[in-house]
Amino acid sequence: MSNSQKPKSRPFRANSGKPGGSGPRSEGPPRGGDGPGAGRRGRGKPSAADGNRAPRPERDPEGRQPRSNASQIGLSDQGGRSGWKPRQQGPRSFAGEDAAYPLASSELIPPAGEASRRRPPQEGGYTEPQRLHKVLAAAGVGSRREIEEWIVAGLISVNGEPADVGQKVGPGDRVRINGKLMPIRFAPRVPRVLLYHKPEGEIVSRDDPEGRPTVFDRLPVLRKGRWIAVGRLDFNTSGLLLFVNDGDLANKLMHPRYELDREYAVRILGELDEAQREALLQGIELEDGLAKFNTLLDAGGEGANHWYRVTLSEGRNREVRRMFEALGLTVSRLMRVRYGPIQLPSRLKRGMWEDLAVEEVCRLAGLPKPVGPASKPRRPQSTRPRR
Secondary structure (H helix, E strand, O other): OOOOOOOOOOOOOOOOOOOOOOOOOOOOOOOOOOOOOOOOOOOOOOOHHHOOOOOOOOOOOOOOOOOOOHHHHOEEOOOOOOOOEEOOOOOOOOOOOOOOOOOOOHHHOOOOOHHHHHOOOOOOOEOOOEEHHHHHHHOOOOOHHHHHHHHHOOOEEEOOEEOOOOOEEOOOOOEEEOOEEOOOOEOOOOOOEEEEEEOOOOEOOOOOOOOOOEHHHOOOOOOOOOOEEEOOOOOOOEEEEEEEOOHHHHHHHHOHHHOOOEEEEEEEEOOOOHHHHHHHHHOEEEOOEEEOOOEEEEEEOOOOEEEEEEEEOOOOOOHHHHHHHOOOOOEEEEEEEEEOOEEOOOOOOOOEEEEOOHHHHHHHHOOOOOOOOOOOOOOOEEOOOOO
């Protein structure tokens, strides 16, 4: 069919009456045949005479389409189907006109409860100082851009002083918006504790003038901070050595007032008699003061060598060796097997390290148990010395 033979488009005209009435299309059968099943265009469709088709919405006298339900879902009709925008809320504020920090523009503060619906509240706390706008946005106060505008407008204060853009806040800071204190949760930072099985032939020092290998050469690299050795072990002493990345926890583990037991397995040439055993338990005077064992147990042995298990509550330089040497005994092997509540795992071979589980770290540091699934300790790992 050529363009000249195509029917011209006709303007749409609404029905002027009800189905079956005296309108322009109310008379006669539907187009396509004389019956309900005649023709392809009318197959399966009800006719106007059946009364099942809903009436078309009538146009208003000016010829505009009926209003949509945009206002019922929080959108305003902006003169067309493609121009809908969110409805603008009226200006509100968190506090009254007599607040400590009056509002420069009340439109900056969202209505009460709206921000909490827009963003879920923060479930857990932070472990380190964070930027102010990030903390408030996570707490559901508003978006980061809005909070930055409030900071510029002087609506937010930290510890009584106007806040700055990019400022960080910590657990001890008091943040107020328009004079209202904002509850910000900061969770305690859980330190990292490393168990290391030190072999003989390594020194517990970062720098050695003699160039001997150090225990720090085998430890994993920290992104922040540094490893702190909890106590020391002699160059020829092996066993459990703890490393932490928190100074307070290291002081708690090493200070004598906490009286954490150190347990050693000692192998000597020969055996102790009763007098020597009593002297080691009652105390032996050394160059730096009196030293004694808390416990002394016989662990057996074969031939000239004999094993003993000893515990003491301090860690002076070469203290165990010097105590036996004061009685004329030679220590041929010394190994630390326990430090406080932490035992040297049998799976941890010499030169290997592993992380202590988070639950045990919290118990050791006196921190609350973390919320969430229990973390499993990492498998022992061996690292070649860094050159």
